[in-house]
Amino acid sequence: MSFLTGTTKLVNTSAIPAGVSRSAAVSLLHDHDFFLRCEPHYVSHRTLPPTEASSSASASAAAKSEYQLPRDLEPVGEPPVKLYEVVDHVPNPVWSSSVVSNEEFVDFKDGLWVRIRSPLAVVMETRWTIRERKKNKKEKTTTSENGKGEGEEGEEEGELELVEDVMISCSKLLMGIVKGQVDTNWREIHRRIAARLVEDAKKKKAGEGKE
Secondary structure, eight states, X not given: OGGGEEEEXXXXXXXXXXXXXXXXXXXXXXXXXHHHHTSTTEEEEEEEOOOTGGGSTTHHHHHHHHTTOOTTXXXXXXXXXXXXXXXXXXXXXXXXXXXXXXXXXXXXXXXXXXXXXXXXXXXXXXXXXXXEOOTTOOSOSEEOTTOOEEOOSSSOEEEEEEEEEEEEEEETTTHHHHHHHHHHHHHHHHHHHHHHHHHHHHHHHHHHHHO
């Protein structure tokens, strides 16, 4: 029943290291195989076939209607909504250790939008965006909704940042567990993304030096 369901929003932000271009950062978010493996509890995934609506000539409009995507979300690529079945190993008092979720991925020009449907009617919608850092933002880099930051050592900050906007919808009895998992995992996910971006940038620079 609706009065038993709660929603909460979280925002987690990390600076992207210097030397990484916007296009490279967005392209990495569009690499779904890599992105899925950034989840610390990831076990496996498989691609599900697109629906008939998302394969039609007006696929983008049909997909936005069928999947009830946010109005301001403009998918890029085909099919506009990519579907995955994902298995995570999440020991906790509620679920079994293997949690199977259905996930919807939508690439857009500035990043990636993901909807995760997990057991017990847990739904998470997350918008991952690459954007320019705010000029008046002096605190170091990895911030959550409480405004506290944690620095990443060893890499100079660039002019871009990764913003993770999360909306969780689930039973109020489960909200603490689900929110706790997001709070526990997001730093490691951001770290893996940043590390890959630095690695790719170094490889590109080394390749250019050999030409």
